[in-house]
Amino acid sequence: MPSVARSVPVTPPQQAGEIPAISLRGVRKEFPGGIVAVHDLDLDIAEGEFVTLLGPSGSGKTTVLRLIAGFEQPTAGMVLLRSRDVTAAPPFDRDVHTVFQDYALFPHLSVLRNVEYPLRIAKVPRAERRERALAALATVRLEALEDRSPAALSGGQRQRVALARALVNRPAVLLLDEPLGALDLKLREQMQIELKEIQRTSGITFVFVTHDQDEALTLADRTIVFSEGRVEQAGSAQEVYERPASAFVAGFVGTSNVLAGAVAVAVLGRDGSWSIRPEKITVTAADHAAPAGWTTAVGVVEELVYTGATTRCVVALEAGGVLSALLLNGGADDLPTFARGQDVRLSWRPEHEIHLM
Helix, strand or coil, X not given: CCEECCCCCCCCCCCCCCCCCEEEEEEEEEECCCEEEEEEEEEXXXXXXXXXXXXXXXXXXXXXXXXXXXXXXXXXXXXXXXXXXXXXXXXXXCCEEEECCCCCCCCCCCHHHHHHHHHHHCCCCHHHHHHHHHHHHHHCCCHHHCCCCHHHCCXXXXXXXHHHHHHCCCCCEEEEECCCCCCCHXXXXXXXXXXXXXXXXXXXXXXXXXCCHHHHHHHCCEEEEEECCEEEEEEXXXXXXXXXXXXXXXXXXXXXXXEEHHHHHHHHCCXXXXXXXXXXXXXXXXXXXXXXXXXXXXXXXXXXXXXXXXEEEEEEECCCCEEEEEEECCCCCCCCCCCCCCXXXXXXXXHHCEECC
């Protein structure tokens, strides 16, 4: 049977009676000109949870982060940190630290002194400062570079110094505003793995803002998808990807085919909007029979896009509309043999048809 996508409540998997690290209650943010960036948001984030706020530019995710940090004040609603109402509290009076994309390191200070800086401001004694700063550097595996200047570090190392400086004060919550956006692809992928390990080791609650869907799914215990100031869906990476709750989520998180209206009736035998992920679709010659019980559609190959590991096969359906299938490239002698203009049959299991609400 086809699956029906269901929205996941914006609450974390926590024990009954456990106090969330962050609670937003009825939070609304309006900017001059009647622009509503966040619409009446209720959100809980559990202690020690790694959450990503995912969405396109202007979706409200960064505004939510700034409301938690205290850089913005809500027009209505409450912000609670460990049940303490901090709605009107300034940023320095909240047990949070924010890491930005630009690192903001002091170029004239060594790595160690950069990490020590928040402790100096807090008037922590010198010996304790050094001990805690070295421990924070060890957490990000940079203790051997304590005497270097930021200019002598790679982009990834500078980002890890910024993380160590954020962790040295042992905040209840670490807020990360697209911190990997300035890194190249390979370094960003490496930092994603390291960030996940740092969060697991430290046990600190991480809230990570990104517009990169792959980054969100890779990092988080829970991904919260925003659109136009509202939560479209919240859940694990697998839930959000495999069971998108709306056409927006299906299209924004990964690549998805959407069959709707007359095309859905012709192909699926039912009305409504339905999502099918490209990797769930099998492509064969048009005269090849589909497995018993599978949904099937015939069409003509419009385009083949080779991407290295996969080939994207774009098919114009006989019933109308277009579907994309993702074909795995097994090796140089095992590439898909389809060609543009060829008649093909697409088939997939009915349980991979997700009804979009």
